[in-house]
Amino acid sequence: MEKASAALKNLFFPRRCPYCGQVMGFAPGCECAPRVEECRLFGPSALLDGEGRRFAFLDGGAACYAYAGPIRQGVRRLKFEGACGLAAVYGREMAALAAQLEPGGPFDGVMPVPSTKKERRRRGYDVPLLLARALSGALAIPLWDDILIKEFETRRQHELPLAERKANLLGAFGLRGTAAVQGRRVLLCDDVATSGATLDECAKMLRAGGAASVWAVVFAATPRPGARKAGKGERRHGTE
Ligand SMILES: [Zn+2]
Structure with a gap:
């Protein structure tokens, strides 16, 4: 039957x-x-990840896949072609990966990288929020979608040279009340990490608000030109 x-x-x-x-x-x-190329780990604070991203505030995190080939195609369908149902599928994969991170205890809540109202209206839906919802359900942790907010629209990160990306984000994110994050282990999520500057800027705000630690999980991370390529299907565990 x-x-x-x-x-x-x-x-x-x-x-x-x-x-x-x-x-x-x-x-x-x-x-x-x-x-598909699997799993890239972000190093602990102030270290580099396998692709040469430098994080000053993020404690660590991981990407399910390299942003290339079929993964790039899937993310584009999710972000630009209205296939928002994919967020639930990708979110579950991200949850499985987040469960392997070791922030020193379970995460207290999951938070999407925020967008402005205007940005949400343009797309009709909010991809990081959809992913955060899936993560919240799969990991059975609260969804914190109204604490970290985006104050103003910024130029699109991937359209800027690397050197300008940090400056582009300065002051773009704000916290609405800090009580919820104080002493908490926060899991940030986004669809794609390129330079990692957005995640790190969010982590900076959350740390300033008293978060005990901030980790990130993304569906895909851009491989850097010339960076060591993880082999097909290779999974790297632990921090380097
Ligand atoms: Zn296919």
Whole structure:
């Protein structure tokens, strides 16, 4: 019975590749799975991650995948083509990875990297918030979506040279009350980390507000040109 209902469900709501969107099951399927590069760890505070990002305030974190190939395609579908249902799928993967981080105890709450009202209106939905919701559900921790806020619109980080990215974010984030984060272990989440400057700026605000530690989980991180490439399917654990 269970099998029959699963088959029916598959007929009407066929399982699709979470990256390219191709229907899976009967046809040979897509070539996405073997092409994804897994897990990149962000180093502890003031150290570098495998890609050369420097974090002054973030305690650590991880990305499920390198932002390339099928992962890049999937994120674009989520962000720019209205496939917002993917947030639940990606969020669950992020939760599995976040559960492996070691902040010295369970996270007290999860927080999306905030966007301004105008930015949300432009897209119609808020990707980091959708991811944070999935993380909150999967990890059974509170969703803190109204503490860290974005005060004003900034130029898009990925359109700026690396040297200008930190300055672009200066003062962009603010805290609405600090009581909720004081002494807490905060998990930040976002879809993609490029330079890591946005995550670090958010972590700076949260640390100033008294957070005990701030970690981040992102679905994908941009590989830096010339950085050591993690092998296909290679998972790195622990901090380096
Ligand atoms: Zn695919």
